[in-house]
Amino acid sequence: MATSPPPLLKQPVKLACIQLASGPSKPTNLTHAASKVREAALTGAKIIVLPECFNSPYGCDYFPSYAEPLLPSPPPLETSPSFHALSAMARNNNIYLIGGSIPELVVSLTDPSSKTYYNTSLTFSPSGELLATHRKVHLFDIDIPGKITFKESDVLSPGDKVTVVDLPEYGKVGIAICYDVRFPELAMIAARQGCFALIYPGAFNTTTGPMHWRLLGQARAVDNQVYVALCSPARDVGASYHAWGHSSISDPMAQVLVEADENETIVSADLDGGRIEEARKGIPLRDQRRFDVYPDVSKAKVGP
Numbered sequence: 001m002a003t004s005p006p007p008l009l010k011q012p013v014k015l016a017c018i019q020l021a022s023g024p025s026k027p028t029n030l031t032h033a034a035s036k037v038r039e040a041a042l043t044g045a046k047i048i049v050l051p052e053c054f055n056s057p058y059g060c061d062y063f064p065s066y067a068e069p070l071l072p073s074p075p076p077l078e079t080s081p082s083f084h085a086l087s088a089m090a091r092n093n094n095i096y097l098i099g100g101s102i103p104e105l106v107v108s109l110t111d112p113s114s115k116t117y118y119n120t121s122l123t124f125s126p127s128g129e130l131l132a133t134h135r136k137v138h139l140f141d142i143d144i145p146g147k148i149t150f151k152e153s154d155v156l157s158p159g160d161k162v163t164v165v166d167l168p169e170y171g172k173v174g175i176a177i178c179y180d181v182r183f184p185e186l187a188m189i190a191a192r193q194g195c196f197a198l199i200y201p202g203a204f205n206t207t208t209g210p211m212h213w214r215l216l217g218q219a220r221a222v223d224n225q226v227y228v229a230l231c232s233p234a235r236d237v238g239a240s241y242h243a244w245g246h247s248s249i250s251d252p253m254a255q256v257l258v259e260a261d262e263n264e265t266i267v268s269a270d271l272d273g274g275r276i277e278e279a280r281k282g283i284p285l286r287d288q289r290r291f292d293v294y295p296d297v298s299k300a301k302v303g304p
């Protein structure tokens with residue numbers, strides 16, 4: 001007798017995105033993030049997401065001065081307060097924490113004057129253990145004349161892997177950062193490893209946000225028939241970069257279940273594996289792919 005595959009999401013779970021208002025003080029940002037994570041956890045959320053660069057302003061001028069080493073693992077408290085703060089937030093609230101992203105510093109062992117920076121997301125288990133790191137794979141280098149020019153690659157180096165994390169009580173999630181959402185291959189490869197959700201801490205802006213942010217969340221959801229969560233910082237009009245906000249959660253049929261405005265808030269939704277199966281049964285893309293006509297990108301060799 002044919003057995004059906006195990007559900008991608010083993011039990012319903014509430015996922016919350018914290019659209020955090022951050023400022024220039026890292027200690028204040030960490031304390032504030034901890035209080036918002038507590039607030040989200042008290043509503044019953046078991047998977048909580050923080051935004052991209054939640055511990056600093058977003059911008060190339062800020063990455064080096066806010067960066068922390070994450071190696072050796074675990075790094076010392078004195079050099080890596082964000083790592084320890086995130087671990088404590090997860091442990092104190094008994095939740096899975098997708099810790100947005102922070103600027104990461106790697107110092108060369110052979111030449112201590114050689115420094116590399118990444119935009120890195122850390123995921124912690126309910127016991128505060130580090131489960132995964134994702135370094136932003138696609139750096140945000142754009143130039144829209146008269147609107148926005150940004151070149152992360154002036155300062156940052158790119159990551160080199162697809163990140164899928166197993167949250168044992170629930171199933172797998174794919175994690176990527178902001179500009180990564182524009183690259184469907186990355187999402188597809190993660191999704192085909194059996195994820196129930198793709199999670200993107202991200203900081204779109206007031207030019208690209210209204211054009212593409214919601215659309216891309218829905219696009220990755222409809223492509224892959226999974227939940228998609230986008231978690232932005234709140235907008236700070238006093239900062240040099242104006243984040244779009246509008247954190248959202250889309251379902252496997254690409255319906256936007258919840259969406260913020262630009263202000264600080266928490267958006268959450270109850271995720272249910274039945275919705276994924278229903279979407280895939282009604283529109284059976286999985287069984288209709290034509291790998292005789294085009295290659296299965298998820299089978300390509302990835303990584304260095």
Ligand SMILES: NC(=O)CC(=O)C(=O)O
Pocket residue numbers: 139140177178179180182202203204205208209
């Ligand atoms: N900030 C980003 O990484 C991406 C972004 O704002 C965009 O793609 O637009």
